[in-house]
Amino acid sequence: MKLELNEAQKWIELFVEKLEANKSELNELDTAIGDGDHGTNMDRGAKAITESFAKKAPENVSDLYKATAFAMIQKVGGASGPLYGTAFLDMSKAVKSENIELADLIQIGADGIKRRGESDIKMKTMIDVWQPIADAMKQDNFDKSVVEDALDSTKDMVATKGRASYLEEKSKGHLDPGSQSSAYLFESLVDVLGENS
Amino acid sequence: MKLELNEAQKWIELFVEKLEANKSELNELDTAIGDGDHGTNMDRGAKAITESFAKKAPENVSDLYKATAFAMIQKVGGASGPLYGTAFLDMSKAVKSENIELADLIQIGADGIKRRGESDIKMKTMIDVWQPIADAMKQDNFDKSVVEDALDSTKDMVATKGRASYLEEKSKGHLDPGSQSSAYLFESLVDVLGENS
């Protein structure tokens, strides 16, 4: 499976919509176990993506991911900026090779986050959404329930990376904010893929 | 041996004079192995002592040491403030017991510095002047050569407390600034004692 330019752009635009609509929900999640700005951060990133696409329409999927990455890196102002930024930058490079499968592309994004965050699964970060979804895609059973399950799995984890890790045991019982924004990303992807199936 | 009020006041006044006269010398020593402010700090303390004595003449030796301590604590702005301040505050308390010997009083001052600085001899601090002088006084052979030798001994020490400790081996070959100001204190004491002998 691969995304054409119009599909990929639809994907990111849906993500942007969800981020803007759920700004305060993301802030609230981050208030519980972080510094309360994840919604504000991602909203800034979302607006920068829209501006970037408006200024110069991406000419191919690689350009689109690159513009997304730059908007995140430049405007988010929190850890999620370099993390999403690295994921999309690495995806932008990888997608240049004609035949890369979408599942492998998402894996490359997940690997980018791991590298940038010096982190891995089970640390109660967005990786706990990205990695299970890459896995599900590889096995061709990707749908919204996979996204939901991945997100929910972060609830009972004890954070060992990111700000929530300072809370130790007390980080349990809360969803990870970055996993929630990543869930929006992949719900948007299900929507785009669904339209075509 | 004990100091009368007029002798003790003379002692501190001579110290103040030397601090004011050697402000830039102390700054230079501190520039080599610290942050370059020891002269400025002690000069502020010196002026505060003068002001305090002018405002309210000390009525006894205990008062005099207390006023000296407060001036240091309030105005110095560097580590030497709480250090000299604690020394003189402890001496102010101890001198209330009629029969304390000057040698024991200086030992109490040295102990105060050790407590406040969580430090001891051979760490290239003012303790390396205070302690040898307390020792010499106990053995009744206190004179300017004792002060000079104590000060000089700091030159080849490697600092393990205070800012100079960050320089490690490179702190060697320089006099410790706080030891130089303490040398002024004890040279002043020799002068006062000399006048009476």
Add this chain to the structure above:
Amino acid sequence: MKFGIVIVSHSNKIAEGVKDLISEAAPDVSITTAGGTDDNEIGSSMQKVQDAVDANTGDEILAFYDLGSSKMNLDMVSEMSDKKIHRFDVALVEGAYAAATLAQVDSPLEIIENSVKDMKIK
């Protein structure tokens, strides 16, 4: 709240900046600062430490400092203060952030001490 936080630094900007940073993770914790000399130069002031302790509304104080004379002024105030002051010999910015995060959720002292024990550098 049980714990308030006092930040003692040679620099007024550092002290204020640490307060800004940790407030985001601990909006309900009383955080007061003593930065720089009385003239806001680089250095430290016992009076400022005293004022920061007095102004803090915590029942007990978790205190963080940068270098030598900040610690000494803190100790002098501790010796004279009625309030219980816990001095942390840990990395200033990082330790204060960790402690603030835990104080915000009413963690007990042992948990807080344990969480910063690997940041002990003084």
Add this chain to the structure above:
Amino acid sequence: MKFGIVIVSHSNKIAEGVKDLISEAAPDVSITTAGGTDDNEIGSSMQKVQDAVDANTGDEILAFYDLGSSKMNLDMVSEMSDKKIHRFDVALVEGAYAAATLAQVDSPLEIIENSVKDMKIK
């Protein structure tokens, strides 16, 4: 000089304050800062890190940071930069002070690394 120092913090005040503090012990070392977001709010900015590295006149950079995204932005700049950037996972204020003191007297990298190794807390 061989080494310059870059301070990356979530707070512009912390970054500036650390510079003020360590400049006193290292007046000849190039010290540049990247503090806060582009709007000087609490957060971090890759552009500011890039600018701090560009403005630094040291041949190689000793870089100090506070929390998560400061480190990540620093790493992104490192990956793109021609200048050699040494990232120190140590206490921000205390580590930068120690390194600055040694950089001022032209200490080699091994001595500097060794002196802050006990301050590794990240």
